[in-house]
Amino acid sequence: MVxxxxxxxxxxxxxxASMIDPECRVLDLGCGNxxxxxxxxxxxxxxxxxxxxxxxxxxxxxxxxxxxxQGDLNEEVEDYPDCSFDYVIxxxxxxxxxxxxxxxxxxxxxxxxxxVSFPNFSHHSIRLQLLFKGVAPKSDELxxxxxxxxxxxxxxxxxxxxxxxxVGYNILKEITISTNPANNEGSIIRYFTDxxxxxxxxxxxxxRS
Amino acid sequence: MIKTTTSQESSVxxxxxxxxxxxxxxxxxxxxxxxxxxxxxxxxxxYGQLNKQKDNCILLAHAxxxxxxxxxxxxxxxxxxxxxxxxxxxxxxxxxxxxKYFVICPNILGSCMGSTGPSSINPKTSRPYALDFPMMxxxxxxVTQKALIDHLGISSLLAVIGGSxxxxxxxxxxxxxxxxxxxxxxxxxxxxxxxxxxxxxxxxRQSIMADPNWKQxxxxxxxxxxxxxxxxxMVGHVTYLSDEAMRxxxxxxxxxxxxxxxxxDGDFQVExxxxxxxxxxxxxxxxxxxxxxxxxxxxxxxxxxxxxPDFLKGSGTKQTKYLVVSYSSDWLYPTYQAKExxxxxxxxxxxxxxxxxxxxxxxxxxxxxDQRFTTLIGGFLDGIS
Numbered sequence: 001m002v003x004x005x006x007x008x009x010x011x012x013x014x015x016x017a018s019m020i021d022p023e024c025r026v027l028d029l030g031c032g033n034x035x036x037x038x039x040x041x042x043x044x045x046x047x048x049x050x051x052x053x054x055x056x057x058x059x060x061x062x063x064x065x066x067x068x069x070q071g072d073l074n075e076e077v078e079d080y081p082d083c084s085f086d087y088v089i090x091x092x093x094x095x096x097x098x099x100x101x102x103x104x105x106x107x108x109x110x111x112x113x114x115x116v117s118f119p120n121f122s123h124h125s126i127r128l129q130l131l132f133k134g135v136a137p138k139s140d141e142l143x144x145x146x147x148x149x150x151x152x153x154x155x156x157x158x159x160x161x162x163x164x165x166x167v168g169y170n171i172l173k174e175i176t177i178s179t180n181p182a183n184n185e186g187s188i189i190r191y192f193t194d195x196x197x198x199x200x201x202x203x204x205x206x207x208r209s
Numbered sequence: 210m211i212k213t214t215t216s217q218e219s220s221v222x223x224x225x226x227x228x229x230x231x232x233x234x235x236x237x238x239x240x241x242x243x244x245x246x247x248x249x250x251x252x253x254x255x256y257g258q259l260n261k262q263k264d265n266c267i268l269l270a271h272a273x274x275x276x277x278x279x280x281x282x283x284x285x286x287x288x289x290x291x292x293x294x295x296x297x298x299x300x301x302x303x304x305x306x307x308x309k310y311f312v313i314c315p316n317i318l319g320s321c322m323g324s325t326g327p328s329s330i331n332p333k334t335s336r337p338y339a340l341d342f343p344m345m346x347x348x349x350x351x352v353t354q355k356a357l358i359d360h361l362g363i364s365s366l367l368a369v370i371g372g373s374x375x376x377x378x379x380x381x382x383x384x385x386x387x388x389x390x391x392x393x394x395x396x397x398x399x400x401x402x403x404x405x406x407x408x409x410x411x412x413x414r415q416s417i418m419a420d421p422n423w424k425q426x427x428x429x430x431x432x433x434x435x436x437x438x439x440x441x442x443m444v445g446h447v448t449y450l451s452d453e454a455m456r457x458x459x460x461x462x463x464x465x466x467x468x469x470x471x472x473x474d475g476d477f478q479v480e481x482x483x484x485x486x487x488x489x490x491x492x493x494x495x496x497x498x499x500x501x502x503x504x505x506x507x508x509x510x511x512x513x514x515x516x517x518p519d520f521l522k523g524s525g526t527k528q529t530k531y532l533v534v535s536y537s538s539d540w541l542y543p544t545y546q547a548k549e550x551x552x553x554x555x556x557x558x559x560x561x562x563x564x565x566x567x568x569x570x571x572x573x574x575x576x577x578x579d580q581r582f583t584t585l586i587g588g589f590l591d592g593i594s
Contacts, residue, residue: 049560055564055565055566055567058563058564059564059566059581059584059585061562062532062562062564062585062588063585063587063588063589064588064592065588065589065591065592066562066592067530067560067561067562068562068563068564069551069555069561069562070563070564071563079551079552079555079556080555080556080558081556081558084558
């Protein structure tokens with residue numbers, strides 16, 4: 001199996017990779033070309049599985065030796081037994097999900113911990129566009145026009161924190177980052193995160209009563 | 210670099226059909242039905258070299274009308290003879306790389322391509338078995354393959370790969386000998402036949418049995434039920450294609466004429482194609498074998514076993530790695546059936562990959578050269594640790 005250089009992996013995925021313990025079981029939803037899974041397998045001995053809707057990308061993953069299912073992530077997560085994974089990763093996809101609460105519930109069922117990342121809609125560039133230009137904001141992270149966007153919802157860091165509390169999750173860790181346009185470089189943001197972070201990354205787990 | 214074209218350097222070259230005979234009476238093979246049969250001969254071919262550790266062996270399971278000739282040419286082949294049925298996939302530097310792997314392809318029990326089947330001589334009567342041949346199952350086929358592998362001194366298979374009825378054999382390997390295989394690649398297949406698939410098989414069987422030459426199967430030495438067998442093949446062929454493929458290939462085009470003949474001579478290209486496929490088939494296939502093998506495919510059902518982790522785990526030391534492949538236009542074993550298999554494997558916590566390949570050629574797509582398929586299989590095999 002060929003492992004990608006870590007510099008070639010998206011910055012948010014590099015942060016996610018650093019959060020994952022060695023030799024655990026990981027499910028990567030929307031795994032794309034499988035860079036994260038390949039890196040985790042090569043460097044952390046992780047037993048990884050991916051789900052990818054795109055047939056070409058899924059086939060590419062399988063042909064590089066990864067275990068990947070081609071299909072819709074909303075459906076694919078239903079069939080696993082409880083706690084099949086140590087981590088379930090949903091990176092940059094939440095803004096495209098029809099039923100986020102239902103999906104998160106499934107993820108928390110099949111995984112002990114869930115890692116969620118999404119572009120932060122309260123970033124200052126987005127606030128300013130709306131305030132001064134009066135147009136639906138676009139950014140490097142959310143580059144689409146209102147009429148061709150696959151993103152059916154917008155989420156801010158605050159929204160997600162509240163949502164997590166409301167539907168019964170503990171936020172174990174929050175990492176907020178600011179990335180360059182290509183999203184291959186970036187830095188961790190510690191202050192004024194709501195307006196400065198381009199992405200939020202959360203490790204959450206279900207509050208079990 | 211993986212190639213799909215057959216040039217000299219990517220071909221296994223001249224190959225030879227070999228035979229293994231076992232289960233000589235009184236130690237006959239006991240079939241799933243309880244019936245006994247012996248001796249049993251299995252025809253097979255091998256490509257590549259078995260390594261010292263004997264851990265580079267891949268078994269190919271052929272589809273219902275296939276044979277052991279998966280790749281290469283026979284020394285006796287003439288000018289127009291085609292290479293083996295997976296020649297684009299099996300060879301040096303190809304998806305199933307014979308520079309790395311030792312590949313075995315056995316002919317299934319019940320067939321007529323060298324292995325024991327209804328056209329073989331029954332030692333008790335010194336005549337062909339015909340309908341005295343015991344009903345064998347897909348599981349029985351796999352038991353004979355295991356006997357062959359044991360005979361060759363191989364104690365584990367790197368992978369079992371097969372499409373259609375070959376894919377059913379792959380699944381039987383998974384539930385019968387999970388400790389014996391490290392990877393399984395069921396392609397364009399199902400855990401059990403749908404009513405649609407059984408219906409088409411029944412039409413094929415009825416067409417043979419309605420042929421006056423069939424004579425309760427006792428036609429050997431006389432006129433064969435060629436018409437019935439040809440029609441059976443025509444029905445089969447329709448199920449292997451797809452609406453899209455037939456539209457693209459034939460549409461409503463006429464064969465060698467500009468206008469309708471207003472008769473039954475066959476005006477449309479699709480009619481002429483099916484007639485050609487039918488008449489070609491009768492020269493190489495035995496009608497009784499078709500009856501037996503289609504019935505075995507109809508009886509096949511591993512839903513219960515594939516839903517039980519105990520069956521798939523074996524002794525539990527090493528997990529089998531699965532790659533399930535389906536084709537978007539396959540209406541004989543549609544993608545939803547492949548997904549049911551994937552679902553079962555996930556529920557049993559198995560290591561499974563799945564990919565639907567976009568292709569308009571229907572069920573037969575797995576027999577058509579396709580770089581995506583070659584790369585997929587080659588990469589998957591590389592990844593088996």
